[in-house]
Every structure is written in structure tokens, then in C-alpha cells.
Amino acid sequence: MSPTATVPSYGCTCARLRKLARRVTRIYDAHLAPQAIKVTQYSLLANAARGERTVSEFAAELEMDRSTLSRNLAPLAAHGWVSISVGADPRNRSIGVTTAGRRKLKAALPLWRKAQCEVESILGTAGVGELHRRIEAALAALPTTSGKRT
Amino acid sequence: MSPTATVPSYGCTCARLRKLARRVTRIYDAHLAPQAIKVTQYSLLANAARGERTVSEFAAELEMDRSTLSRNLAPLAAHGWVSISVGADPRNRSIGVTTAGRRKLKAALPLWRKAQCEVESILGTAGVGELHRRIEAALAALPTTSGKRT
DNA sequence: AGCATATGCGTGTAATTACACCTATATGCG
DNA sequence: CGCATATAGGTGTAATTACACGCATATGCT
Numbered sequence: 001m002s003p004t005a006t007v008p009s010y011g012c013t014c015a016r017l018r019k020l021a022r023r024v025t026r027i028y029d030a031h032l033a034p035q036a037i038k039v040t041q042y043s044l045l046a047n048a049a050r051g052e053r054t055v056s057e058f059a060a061e062l063e064m065d066r067s068t069l070s071r072n073l074a075p076l077a078a079h080g081w082v083s084i085s086v087g088a089d090p091r092n093r094s095i096g097v098t099t100a101g102r103r104k105l106k107a108a109l110p111l112w113r114k115a116q117c118e119v120e121s122i123l124g125t126a127g128v129g130e131l132h133r134r135i136e137a138a139l140a141a142l143p144t145t146s147g148k149r150t
Numbered sequence: 151m152s153p154t155a156t157v158p159s160y161g162c163t164c165a166r167l168r169k170l171a172r173r174v175t176r177i178y179d180a181h182l183a184p185q186a187i188k189v190t191q192y193s194l195l196a197n198a199a200r201g202e203r204t205v206s207e208f209a210a211e212l213e214m215d216r217s218t219l220s221r222n223l224a225p226l227a228a229h230g231w232v233s234i235s236v237g238a239d240p241r242n243r244s245i246g247v248t249t250a251g252r253r254k255l256k257a258a259l260p261l262w263r264k265a266q267c268e269v270e271s272i273l274g275t276a277g278v279g280e281l282h283r284r285i286e287a288a289l290a291a292l293p294t295t296s297g298k299r300t
Numbered sequence: 301a302g303c304a305t306a307t308g309c310g311t312g313t314a315a316t317t318a319c320a321c322c323t324a325t326a327t328g329c330g
Numbered sequence: 331c332g333c334a335t336a337t338a339g340g341t342g343t344a345a346t347t348a349c350a351c352g353c354a355t356a357t358g359c360t
Contacts, residue, residue: 008266010278014171014178015193016285021164021171022347023213023292028164029348040316043165056338063173065318070340072316091325091338116158122291128160131288134281135166141272142173172317179318190346206308215348220310222346241308241355 024119031115035108039115042108044072045101048082052096063144076101174269181265185258189265192258194222195251198232202246213294226251 028039037045047062059069073095076082081101087094097105120128178189187195197212209219223245226232231251237244247255270278 008263008270009275010266010270010282012178012189012193012196012262013266013269013278013282014174014189016282016289017167017171017174018190018193018346019213020285020288021167023289023294024164024167026295026348027292028162038315039162039164040168043162043168046162054338055340063169064316066339067319067341068317075315089326089338093339112162113158115164116160116162119163119292120158120160122293123288125159127284127287127291128163130280131284132160132163132166134277134284135170137277138170138273138281139166139173141277142177142269143272144173145176168316176318188345204308205310214346216309217311217349218347225345239308239356243309 027119028112028115031118032108032111035104035111037104037108039112040072041076042105042112045076045081045097045105045108048076048095049097049102049105052094054087054092055095058095079104177269178262178265181268182258182261185254185261187254187258189262190222191226192255192262195226195231195247195255195258198226198245199247199252199255202244204237204242205245208245229254 025039028042032039032042044062048058053061055066055069055073059066062069064072073082073084077084079100080098081104083094083096083098085094085096086092123131175189178192182189182192194212198208203211205216205219205223209216212219214222223232223234227234229250230248231254233244233246233248235244235246236242273281
């Protein structure tokens with residue numbers, strides 16, 4: 001095998017990533033503001049619209065802590081955009097989208113599209129493509145969980 | 151000029167970026183845990199160690215809201231790692247690192263290094279290099295602020 | 301000198317994130 | 331059946347993030 005690096009060759013990948021995430025999030029949020037929804041919420045809503053799931057399943061897909069997802073769903077439920085109903089196993093909560101939620105999604109979609117297009121046009125199609133490729137490669141390779149946490 | 155995209159070609163760049171940020175943050179945090187410091191705090195501390203600055207200057211460099219920085223500095227100050235002193239202009243706060251802060255940095259550096267090296271070895275030197283290149287390109291091209299907010 | 305404005309920073313509010321831990325329910329084994 | 335354990339979810343606590351706004355101080359103009 002090739003010599004594994006024992007000394008970092010770049011700056012803090014995490015810090016750079018987080019900085020970019022802040023910047024990009026601001027762009028999307030600015031575009032979505034007229035619909036009074038944030039990109040995090042929009043993503044959650046769009047994801048929920050792909051079918052009913054339990055909190056755990058949902059959290060696993062997003063690779064988000066269950067408790068984080070619970071908390072993030074609360075404002076969406078408060079707006080009446082998602083439904084949280086008890087499943088067959090009463091321990092389960094089935095997360096779904098309401099009619100109002102679908103309406104919201106429909107209204108916000110063009111705003112999200114504008115944000116996404118702005119980013120794509122600024123970075124160039126090739127640039128965004130390569131960025132996405134790198135992100136996906138990292139998501140495919142990096143461990144999902146760093147601790148124990150069954 | 152080339153035809154500007156009017157329809158998005160990729161998924162939500164923001165969501166993918168945030169997902170990766172979550173994952174990477176968990177990795178760094180897990181490595182830094184023995185020193186009871188999170189990667190966000192470590193970054194802040196390392197950045198502060200580069201010289202005294204006002205909150206606004208600091209926030210501008212990190213492209214972080216001033217209020218966000220204020221809040222993030224609070225726990226570091228509570229630990230005695232950073233000093234927040236009133237400047238010549240009493241409106242200013244000068245942010246600096248304390249001796250304890252430098253000690254903390256020194257103790258945490260090898261842990262950060264391990265995290266960074268782990269990421270680099272998993273993604274490969276070339277992979278991380280390309281990821282960084284894409285991040286830097288995006289940071290260079292994308293607008294810093296999306297709203298007004300002088 | 302005095303007031304309008306600009307600047308610097310914090311607070312209020314709210315959402316995002318995660319770990320540790322608790323509760324409730326289900327399941328498996330004697 | 332009854333109890334140990336596993337599973338699903340939420341709470342407590344704390345940090346990260348940002349917008350709107352407020353307070354204090356400085357600066358500029360008359």
C-alpha cells in the first residue's frame with residue numbers, strides 16, 4: 001500500500017467545510033426567506049415527502065442524531081407541515097407530510113431552484129459537478145459514526 | 151459566454167454540504183473529546199492565537215455573524231482560554247488567547263492532527279486535495295453576504 | 301457645544317446539532 | 331407469566347448559527 005500520511009498536508013478540512021456550509025446556507029436561506037422557510041427545514045420537508053418513515057429511519061438516512069431530528073421536526077409540525085403519528089408499535093412515530101406541507105413545498109420549490117441555480121451558475125456547471133463528486137466520494141468513504149452509539 | 155443554467159443539474163448542494171459537515175465534525179469531535187474541546191472551539195482558539203483582534207474583525211475573517219462569534223467565544227472565555235478585553239475605543243473588545251488557552255491548544259493539536267490525518271488517509275491525499283480545491287474555489291467565488299446587512 | 305448618525309457589541313429569539321440519559325413499550329427466555 | 335434486555339423516542343444540557351434589534355460610544359456636521 002501507498003505510504004499513509006502521518007502528518008496533515010492541508011488546513012483543517014472540517015473548518016473549511018463548515019465555513020463553506022455557513023456561506024452556502026446563507027445563500028439558500030436568503031432565497032427561501034420570502035416563503036418563511038429555511039433550507040434545513042425545506043430539506044427535511046422534501047425528504048419527508050418521499051414517504052412515511054419512523055424517526056429512527058429518517059434520522060439514519062440523514063445521518064442525524066435522533067434527538068436532533070426530533071427537535072428539527074417540532075417547528076415543522078408546529079407549522080402543520082408534517083404529521084407525527086403513533087405507529088402500529090406504539091413506540092414508533094410515523095413522520096409524514098400534510099397537505100399544507102405539500103403546498104409549502106410547492107411554493108418553496110422555485111425559490112430553492114433559484115438558489116441552487118445561482119450557486120451552479122456562479123461555480124459553473126463543471127465546478128458544481130466536481131464539488132458534488134467530491135462530497136459524494138467523502139460521504140461514501142468516511143465512517144458514518146465515530147463513536148460507539150449502537 | 152456559455153449558456154447559464156436555468157434549471158438545477160444536481161441535488162441540493164447545501165444539504166449535501168451540511169450532511170458532510172455533520173459527518174466530518176463528528177469525526178473531529180470524537181478525536182478531540184479526550185481534551186474536552188470541540189472542533190469548532192479548537193478552530194476558534196487556533197484562529198485567536200494568530201493575534202489579537204476585535205470581535206468584528208474576527209467575525210469578518212470567519213464569515214460568522216458577530217453575535218454568533220460572541221456566543222461561541224463565551225464558553226472559551228469561561229474556560230479561561232481566551233481573553234476578552236476592552237480596547238482603546240471602549241466599544242471594541244480585543245480577543246486574545248491566554249496562557250491556559252495556548253496550553254490547551256498545544257494539548258489538543260496532536261488530537262486534531264490525528265483527526266485530520268484520518269480524514270486524509272481515508273479520502274487519500276489526492277482526494278482531500280481536490281476536495282480542498284473545490285471548497286476554496288467555492289469560497290472564492292460565492293458571495294460573502296446574501297442580504298443587505300452592512 | 302449639541303444633535304444626528306455611524307460603529308461596535310451584546311440580547312432576544314429561534315433553529316440546528318449532538319451526547320447522555322430517561323421513559324415507555326416490546327421481545328425473549330426461564 | 332415474569333423479569334431481563336433491547337428498541338423507539340424524547341428531555342436535559344450545551345454549543346453553533348443567524349437575524350432583528352437595542353445600548354453605548356464615537357464621529358461628523360452645524
